[in-house]
Amino acid sequence: MTVVDRPGAGRPRIVASTSRTHAEAHPPDRVLMKGNEAIAEAAVAAGCDAYFGYPITPQAELLEWMARRMPEEGRVFVQAESELAAINMALGAAAAGARVLVSSSSPGISLMAEAMSYMAGSQLPVVLVNVQRGGPGLGSIGAAQGDYFQATKGHGHGDYRVPVLAPSSIAEAIDLVRDAFILAERYRTPVMLLADGILGQAMEPVAPTFRTLERSAPDWILDGADQRRPRVVKSLHLQPEDLEQHDIALQAVYAEIDATEQRWAGEQLDEAEVVLVAYGTAARVARTAVERLRAEGIRAGLFRPITLWPFPAQPLRDVAAEASAVMAVEMSAGQLVEDVRLAIEGSVPVFHHGRMGGMVPSPDGVVDAVRRALAANEEVRR
Amino acid sequence: MTALEPMTEHEGRTIYRRPLLLSNPTSYCPGCGHGIVHRLVAEVLEELDLGARTILVGSVGCSVFAYDFLALDAVESPHGRAAAVATGVKRYRPDKVVFTYQGDGDLAAIGTAEIIHAAARGERFTTIFVNNGIYGMTGGQMAPTTLPGQRTTSSPKGRDVESQGYPLPVTEILSLLPGVQYAARVSVGDPGLVGKAKAAIRRAFEVQLEAKGFSIVEVLSTCPVGWGMTPTEAMDHLRGAVMDAYPVGTFVDRPRRIAPSLPQPGAAHRSITEGF
Numbered sequence: 001m002t003v004v005d006r007p008g009a010g011r012p013r014i015v016a017s018t019s020r021t022h023a024e025a026h027p028p029d030r031v032l033m034k035g036n037e038a039i040a041e042a043a044v045a046a047g048c049d050a051y052f053g054y055p056i057t058p059q060a061e062l063l064e065w066m067a068r069r070m071p072e073e074g075r076v077f078v079q080a081e082s083e084l085a086a087i088n089m090a091l092g093a094a095a096a097g098a099r100v101l102v103s104s105s106s107p108g109i110s111l112m113a114e115a116m117s118y119m120a121g122s123q124l125p126v127v128l129v130n131v132q133r134g135g136p137g138l139g140s141i142g143a144a145q146g147d148y149f150q151a152t153k154g155h156g157h158g159d160y161r162v163p164v165l166a167p168s169s170i171a172e173a174i175d176l177v178r179d180a181f182i183l184a185e186r187y188r189t190p191v192m193l194l195a196d197g198i199l200g201q202a203m204e205p206v207a208p209t210f211r212t213l214e215r216s217a218p219d220w221i222l223d224g225a226d227q228r229r230p231r232v233v234k235s236l237h238l239q240p241e242d243l244e245q246h247d248i249a250l251q252a253v254y255a256e257i258d259a260t261e262q263r264w265a266g267e268q269l270d271e272a273e274v275v276l277v278a279y280g281t282a283a284r285v286a287r288t289a290v291e292r293l294r295a296e297g298i299r300a301g302l303f304r305p306i307t308l309w310p311f312p313a314q315p316l317r318d319v320a321a322e323a324s325a326v327m328a329v330e331m332s333a334g335q336l337v338e339d340v341r342l343a344i345e346g347s348v349p350v351f352h353h354g355r356m357g358g359m360v361p362s363p364d365g366v367v368d369a370v371r372r373a374l375a376a377n378e379e380v381r382r
Numbered sequence: 383m384t385a386l387e388p389m390t391e392h393e394g395r396t397i398y399r400r401p402l403l404l405s406n407p408t409s410y411c412p413g414c415g416h417g418i419v420h421r422l423v424a425e426v427l428e429e430l431d432l433g434a435r436t437i438l439v440g441s442v443g444c445s446v447f448a449y450d451f452l453a454l455d456a457v458e459s460p461h462g463r464a465a466a467v468a469t470g471v472k473r474y475r476p477d478k479v480v481f482t483y484q485g486d487g488d489l490a491a492i493g494t495a496e497i498i499h500a501a502a503r504g505e506r507f508t509t510i511f512v513n514n515g516i517y518g519m520t521g522g523q524m525a526p527t528t529l530p531g532q533r534t535t536s537s538p539k540g541r542d543v544e545s546q547g548y549p550l551p552v553t554e555i556l557s558l559l560p561g562v563q564y565a566a567r568v569s570v571g572d573p574g575l576v577g578k579a580k581a582a583i584r585r586a587f588e589v590q591l592e593a594k595g596f597s598i599v600e601v602l603s604t605c606p607v608g609w610g611m612t613p614t615e616a617m618d619h620l621r622g623a624v625m626d627a628y629p630v631g632t633f634v635d636r637p638r639r640i641a642p643s644l645p646q647p648g649a650a651h652r653s654i655t656e657g658f
Contacts, residue, residue, distance in 0.1 A: 049474060050470065050473065050474050052470065076473045076474055078469065078470075078473060078503075080466065080499075081495055081496070081499035082495060084463065084466070084495075084496075085463070085466040085469075085495070085496055085499065086466075088459065088460060088463035088466035088467050088470070088496070089466045089467070089469045089470035089473070090470060091457070091459070091460075091463075091466075091467050091470060092439065092457060092459075092466065092467035092468060092469060092470025092471040092472075092474075093470035093471065093473065093474040094470070095457040095467075095470075095471065096437065096457075096470070096471045096474045096475045096478075097474070097475075098470075098474040100470075114460050115460055115463070118458070118459075118460050122457075122458065222437050222455040222456070222457055222471070223437075223455070223475060223478065224434050224435035224436060224437060224455055224478050224479075225433070225434060225453065225454060225455045226434035226435065227434070230405075230449075230453050230454050230455050230456065231455050231456075232449045232455075232456045232457075232458070233456070233457040233458065234440070234449070234456075234457070234458035235458060236446065236458060
């Protein structure tokens, strides 16, 4: 058995409980890591230069991991006085050219909304992790998906979009952290990694080495106007004519992201009569429900958006064209389901099954909901 | 617009040379002190030869366009967050000179938490805090720094301390923190005071170069439009009531970082009489 030696220093070290010879003979291809810590280490591996955070459950281990790892690597770590300060430190470091990670959980993300808008307007790359908990308000510390609207429809004010990546396993979260940095720097935009309390707190086996990320030399960063004209990183364009041109340019970036960066995964979608749509932890539940439905003879499949924005609307529409019902499974009152309806455009009945407040839907609950949905469909047909 | 070139020797004695870092004429109201403070910052950075390695962290208020008047790399901050933004810039680029330029609405109201914690951490950047006791940009509303009895558009009968509280002496508060290496209050009330203001701003940047802690210069300034005065009346008012309420002086100029204990209560106030 192998475990990660968490309290120690350095990269996650592998401690073998068996003899050295045995360990040498069987180098571990997997280590057990907590989601928050795996996300943090993935960012370190990807070359994150600066991390700013503030304690909040259920993401605190991410902050703690960075508190140890970033100084070890000679990089920047600051525990800020608030999420407001943390995200604005990120804004400053990003303007200075740093590869920046910020993390929080739902109430803290609300505090970060202002600077998200500023960074979108100023075209600053930063990766922001939201380990979602129950809401509204102080809510609960249970895993939830009630921040879907906040994440995908804009956090702060103004016309802007932010790519949102939604892992449904810790291994996938590790990959998506690196991808988030790639997207942030490719398009000069904040990117959100939308996890939840279960993904943050659970432990899963992952590959022990994470991938690095090459660095470019952008021509907009602030490092002192030495032998060149001064640069200004800003979102203010006081003349409406100027701001509209800036907004048009931003929209062109968003259109390109929408056209090229949609990601999704499908399972058992061939000839599926009912398509479950779910992301994150809810997708894990939905996958089990699909297996149980298939065992009952109901041809169910799973459509799992990985980018929540840009939402993979056309792929879902194509998949759903074959089905008689589509059901969004969420840990919320029904937020993802609105994007599902927009994608389906009324061509197939769309249902929703969700739990709220930090409660997680059970596979049997999903199975029952699907049975009821199919029965309702029959009613309508008759 | 290009900066004016310095006069050559044969043209006579130089009375005033416009610093090259002042890239454009300012657009401030007649009698506003921002133009003077911009010039002082530009002169100091030029004299210390820091222009090519300095990053300005802007703020929200009348000085929001400071990056249009100072030929420096600059980043805009959300309202009140300049000290956090500067923390991010300076932590990532400790070899650069970083300063925030903030008004009293930005620093002493919405940005109080950020400035206090940046100072408490001893962040190695400099803050130029221009205090004119009012929100100028938005039409002359009451600020935390507004004098008791002062009429503003949001205290039309004068600031009533019973319901609207007392002016916030931010620089005195910050001077209690061990992370603060240099803290001074100056004024642009007359040419002599302007000279002292420049000396304080120069000292603040020198302290940053020593990389021992946070440095702040509060500059008492004018807002003739917001105060309902002519520029001349505003300067008189600045030298009178404003400087009576906000004594100028050096609060902290630590040769070494004093840690971990706080200064004795009252020490900051005793030092007011020192320095200038």
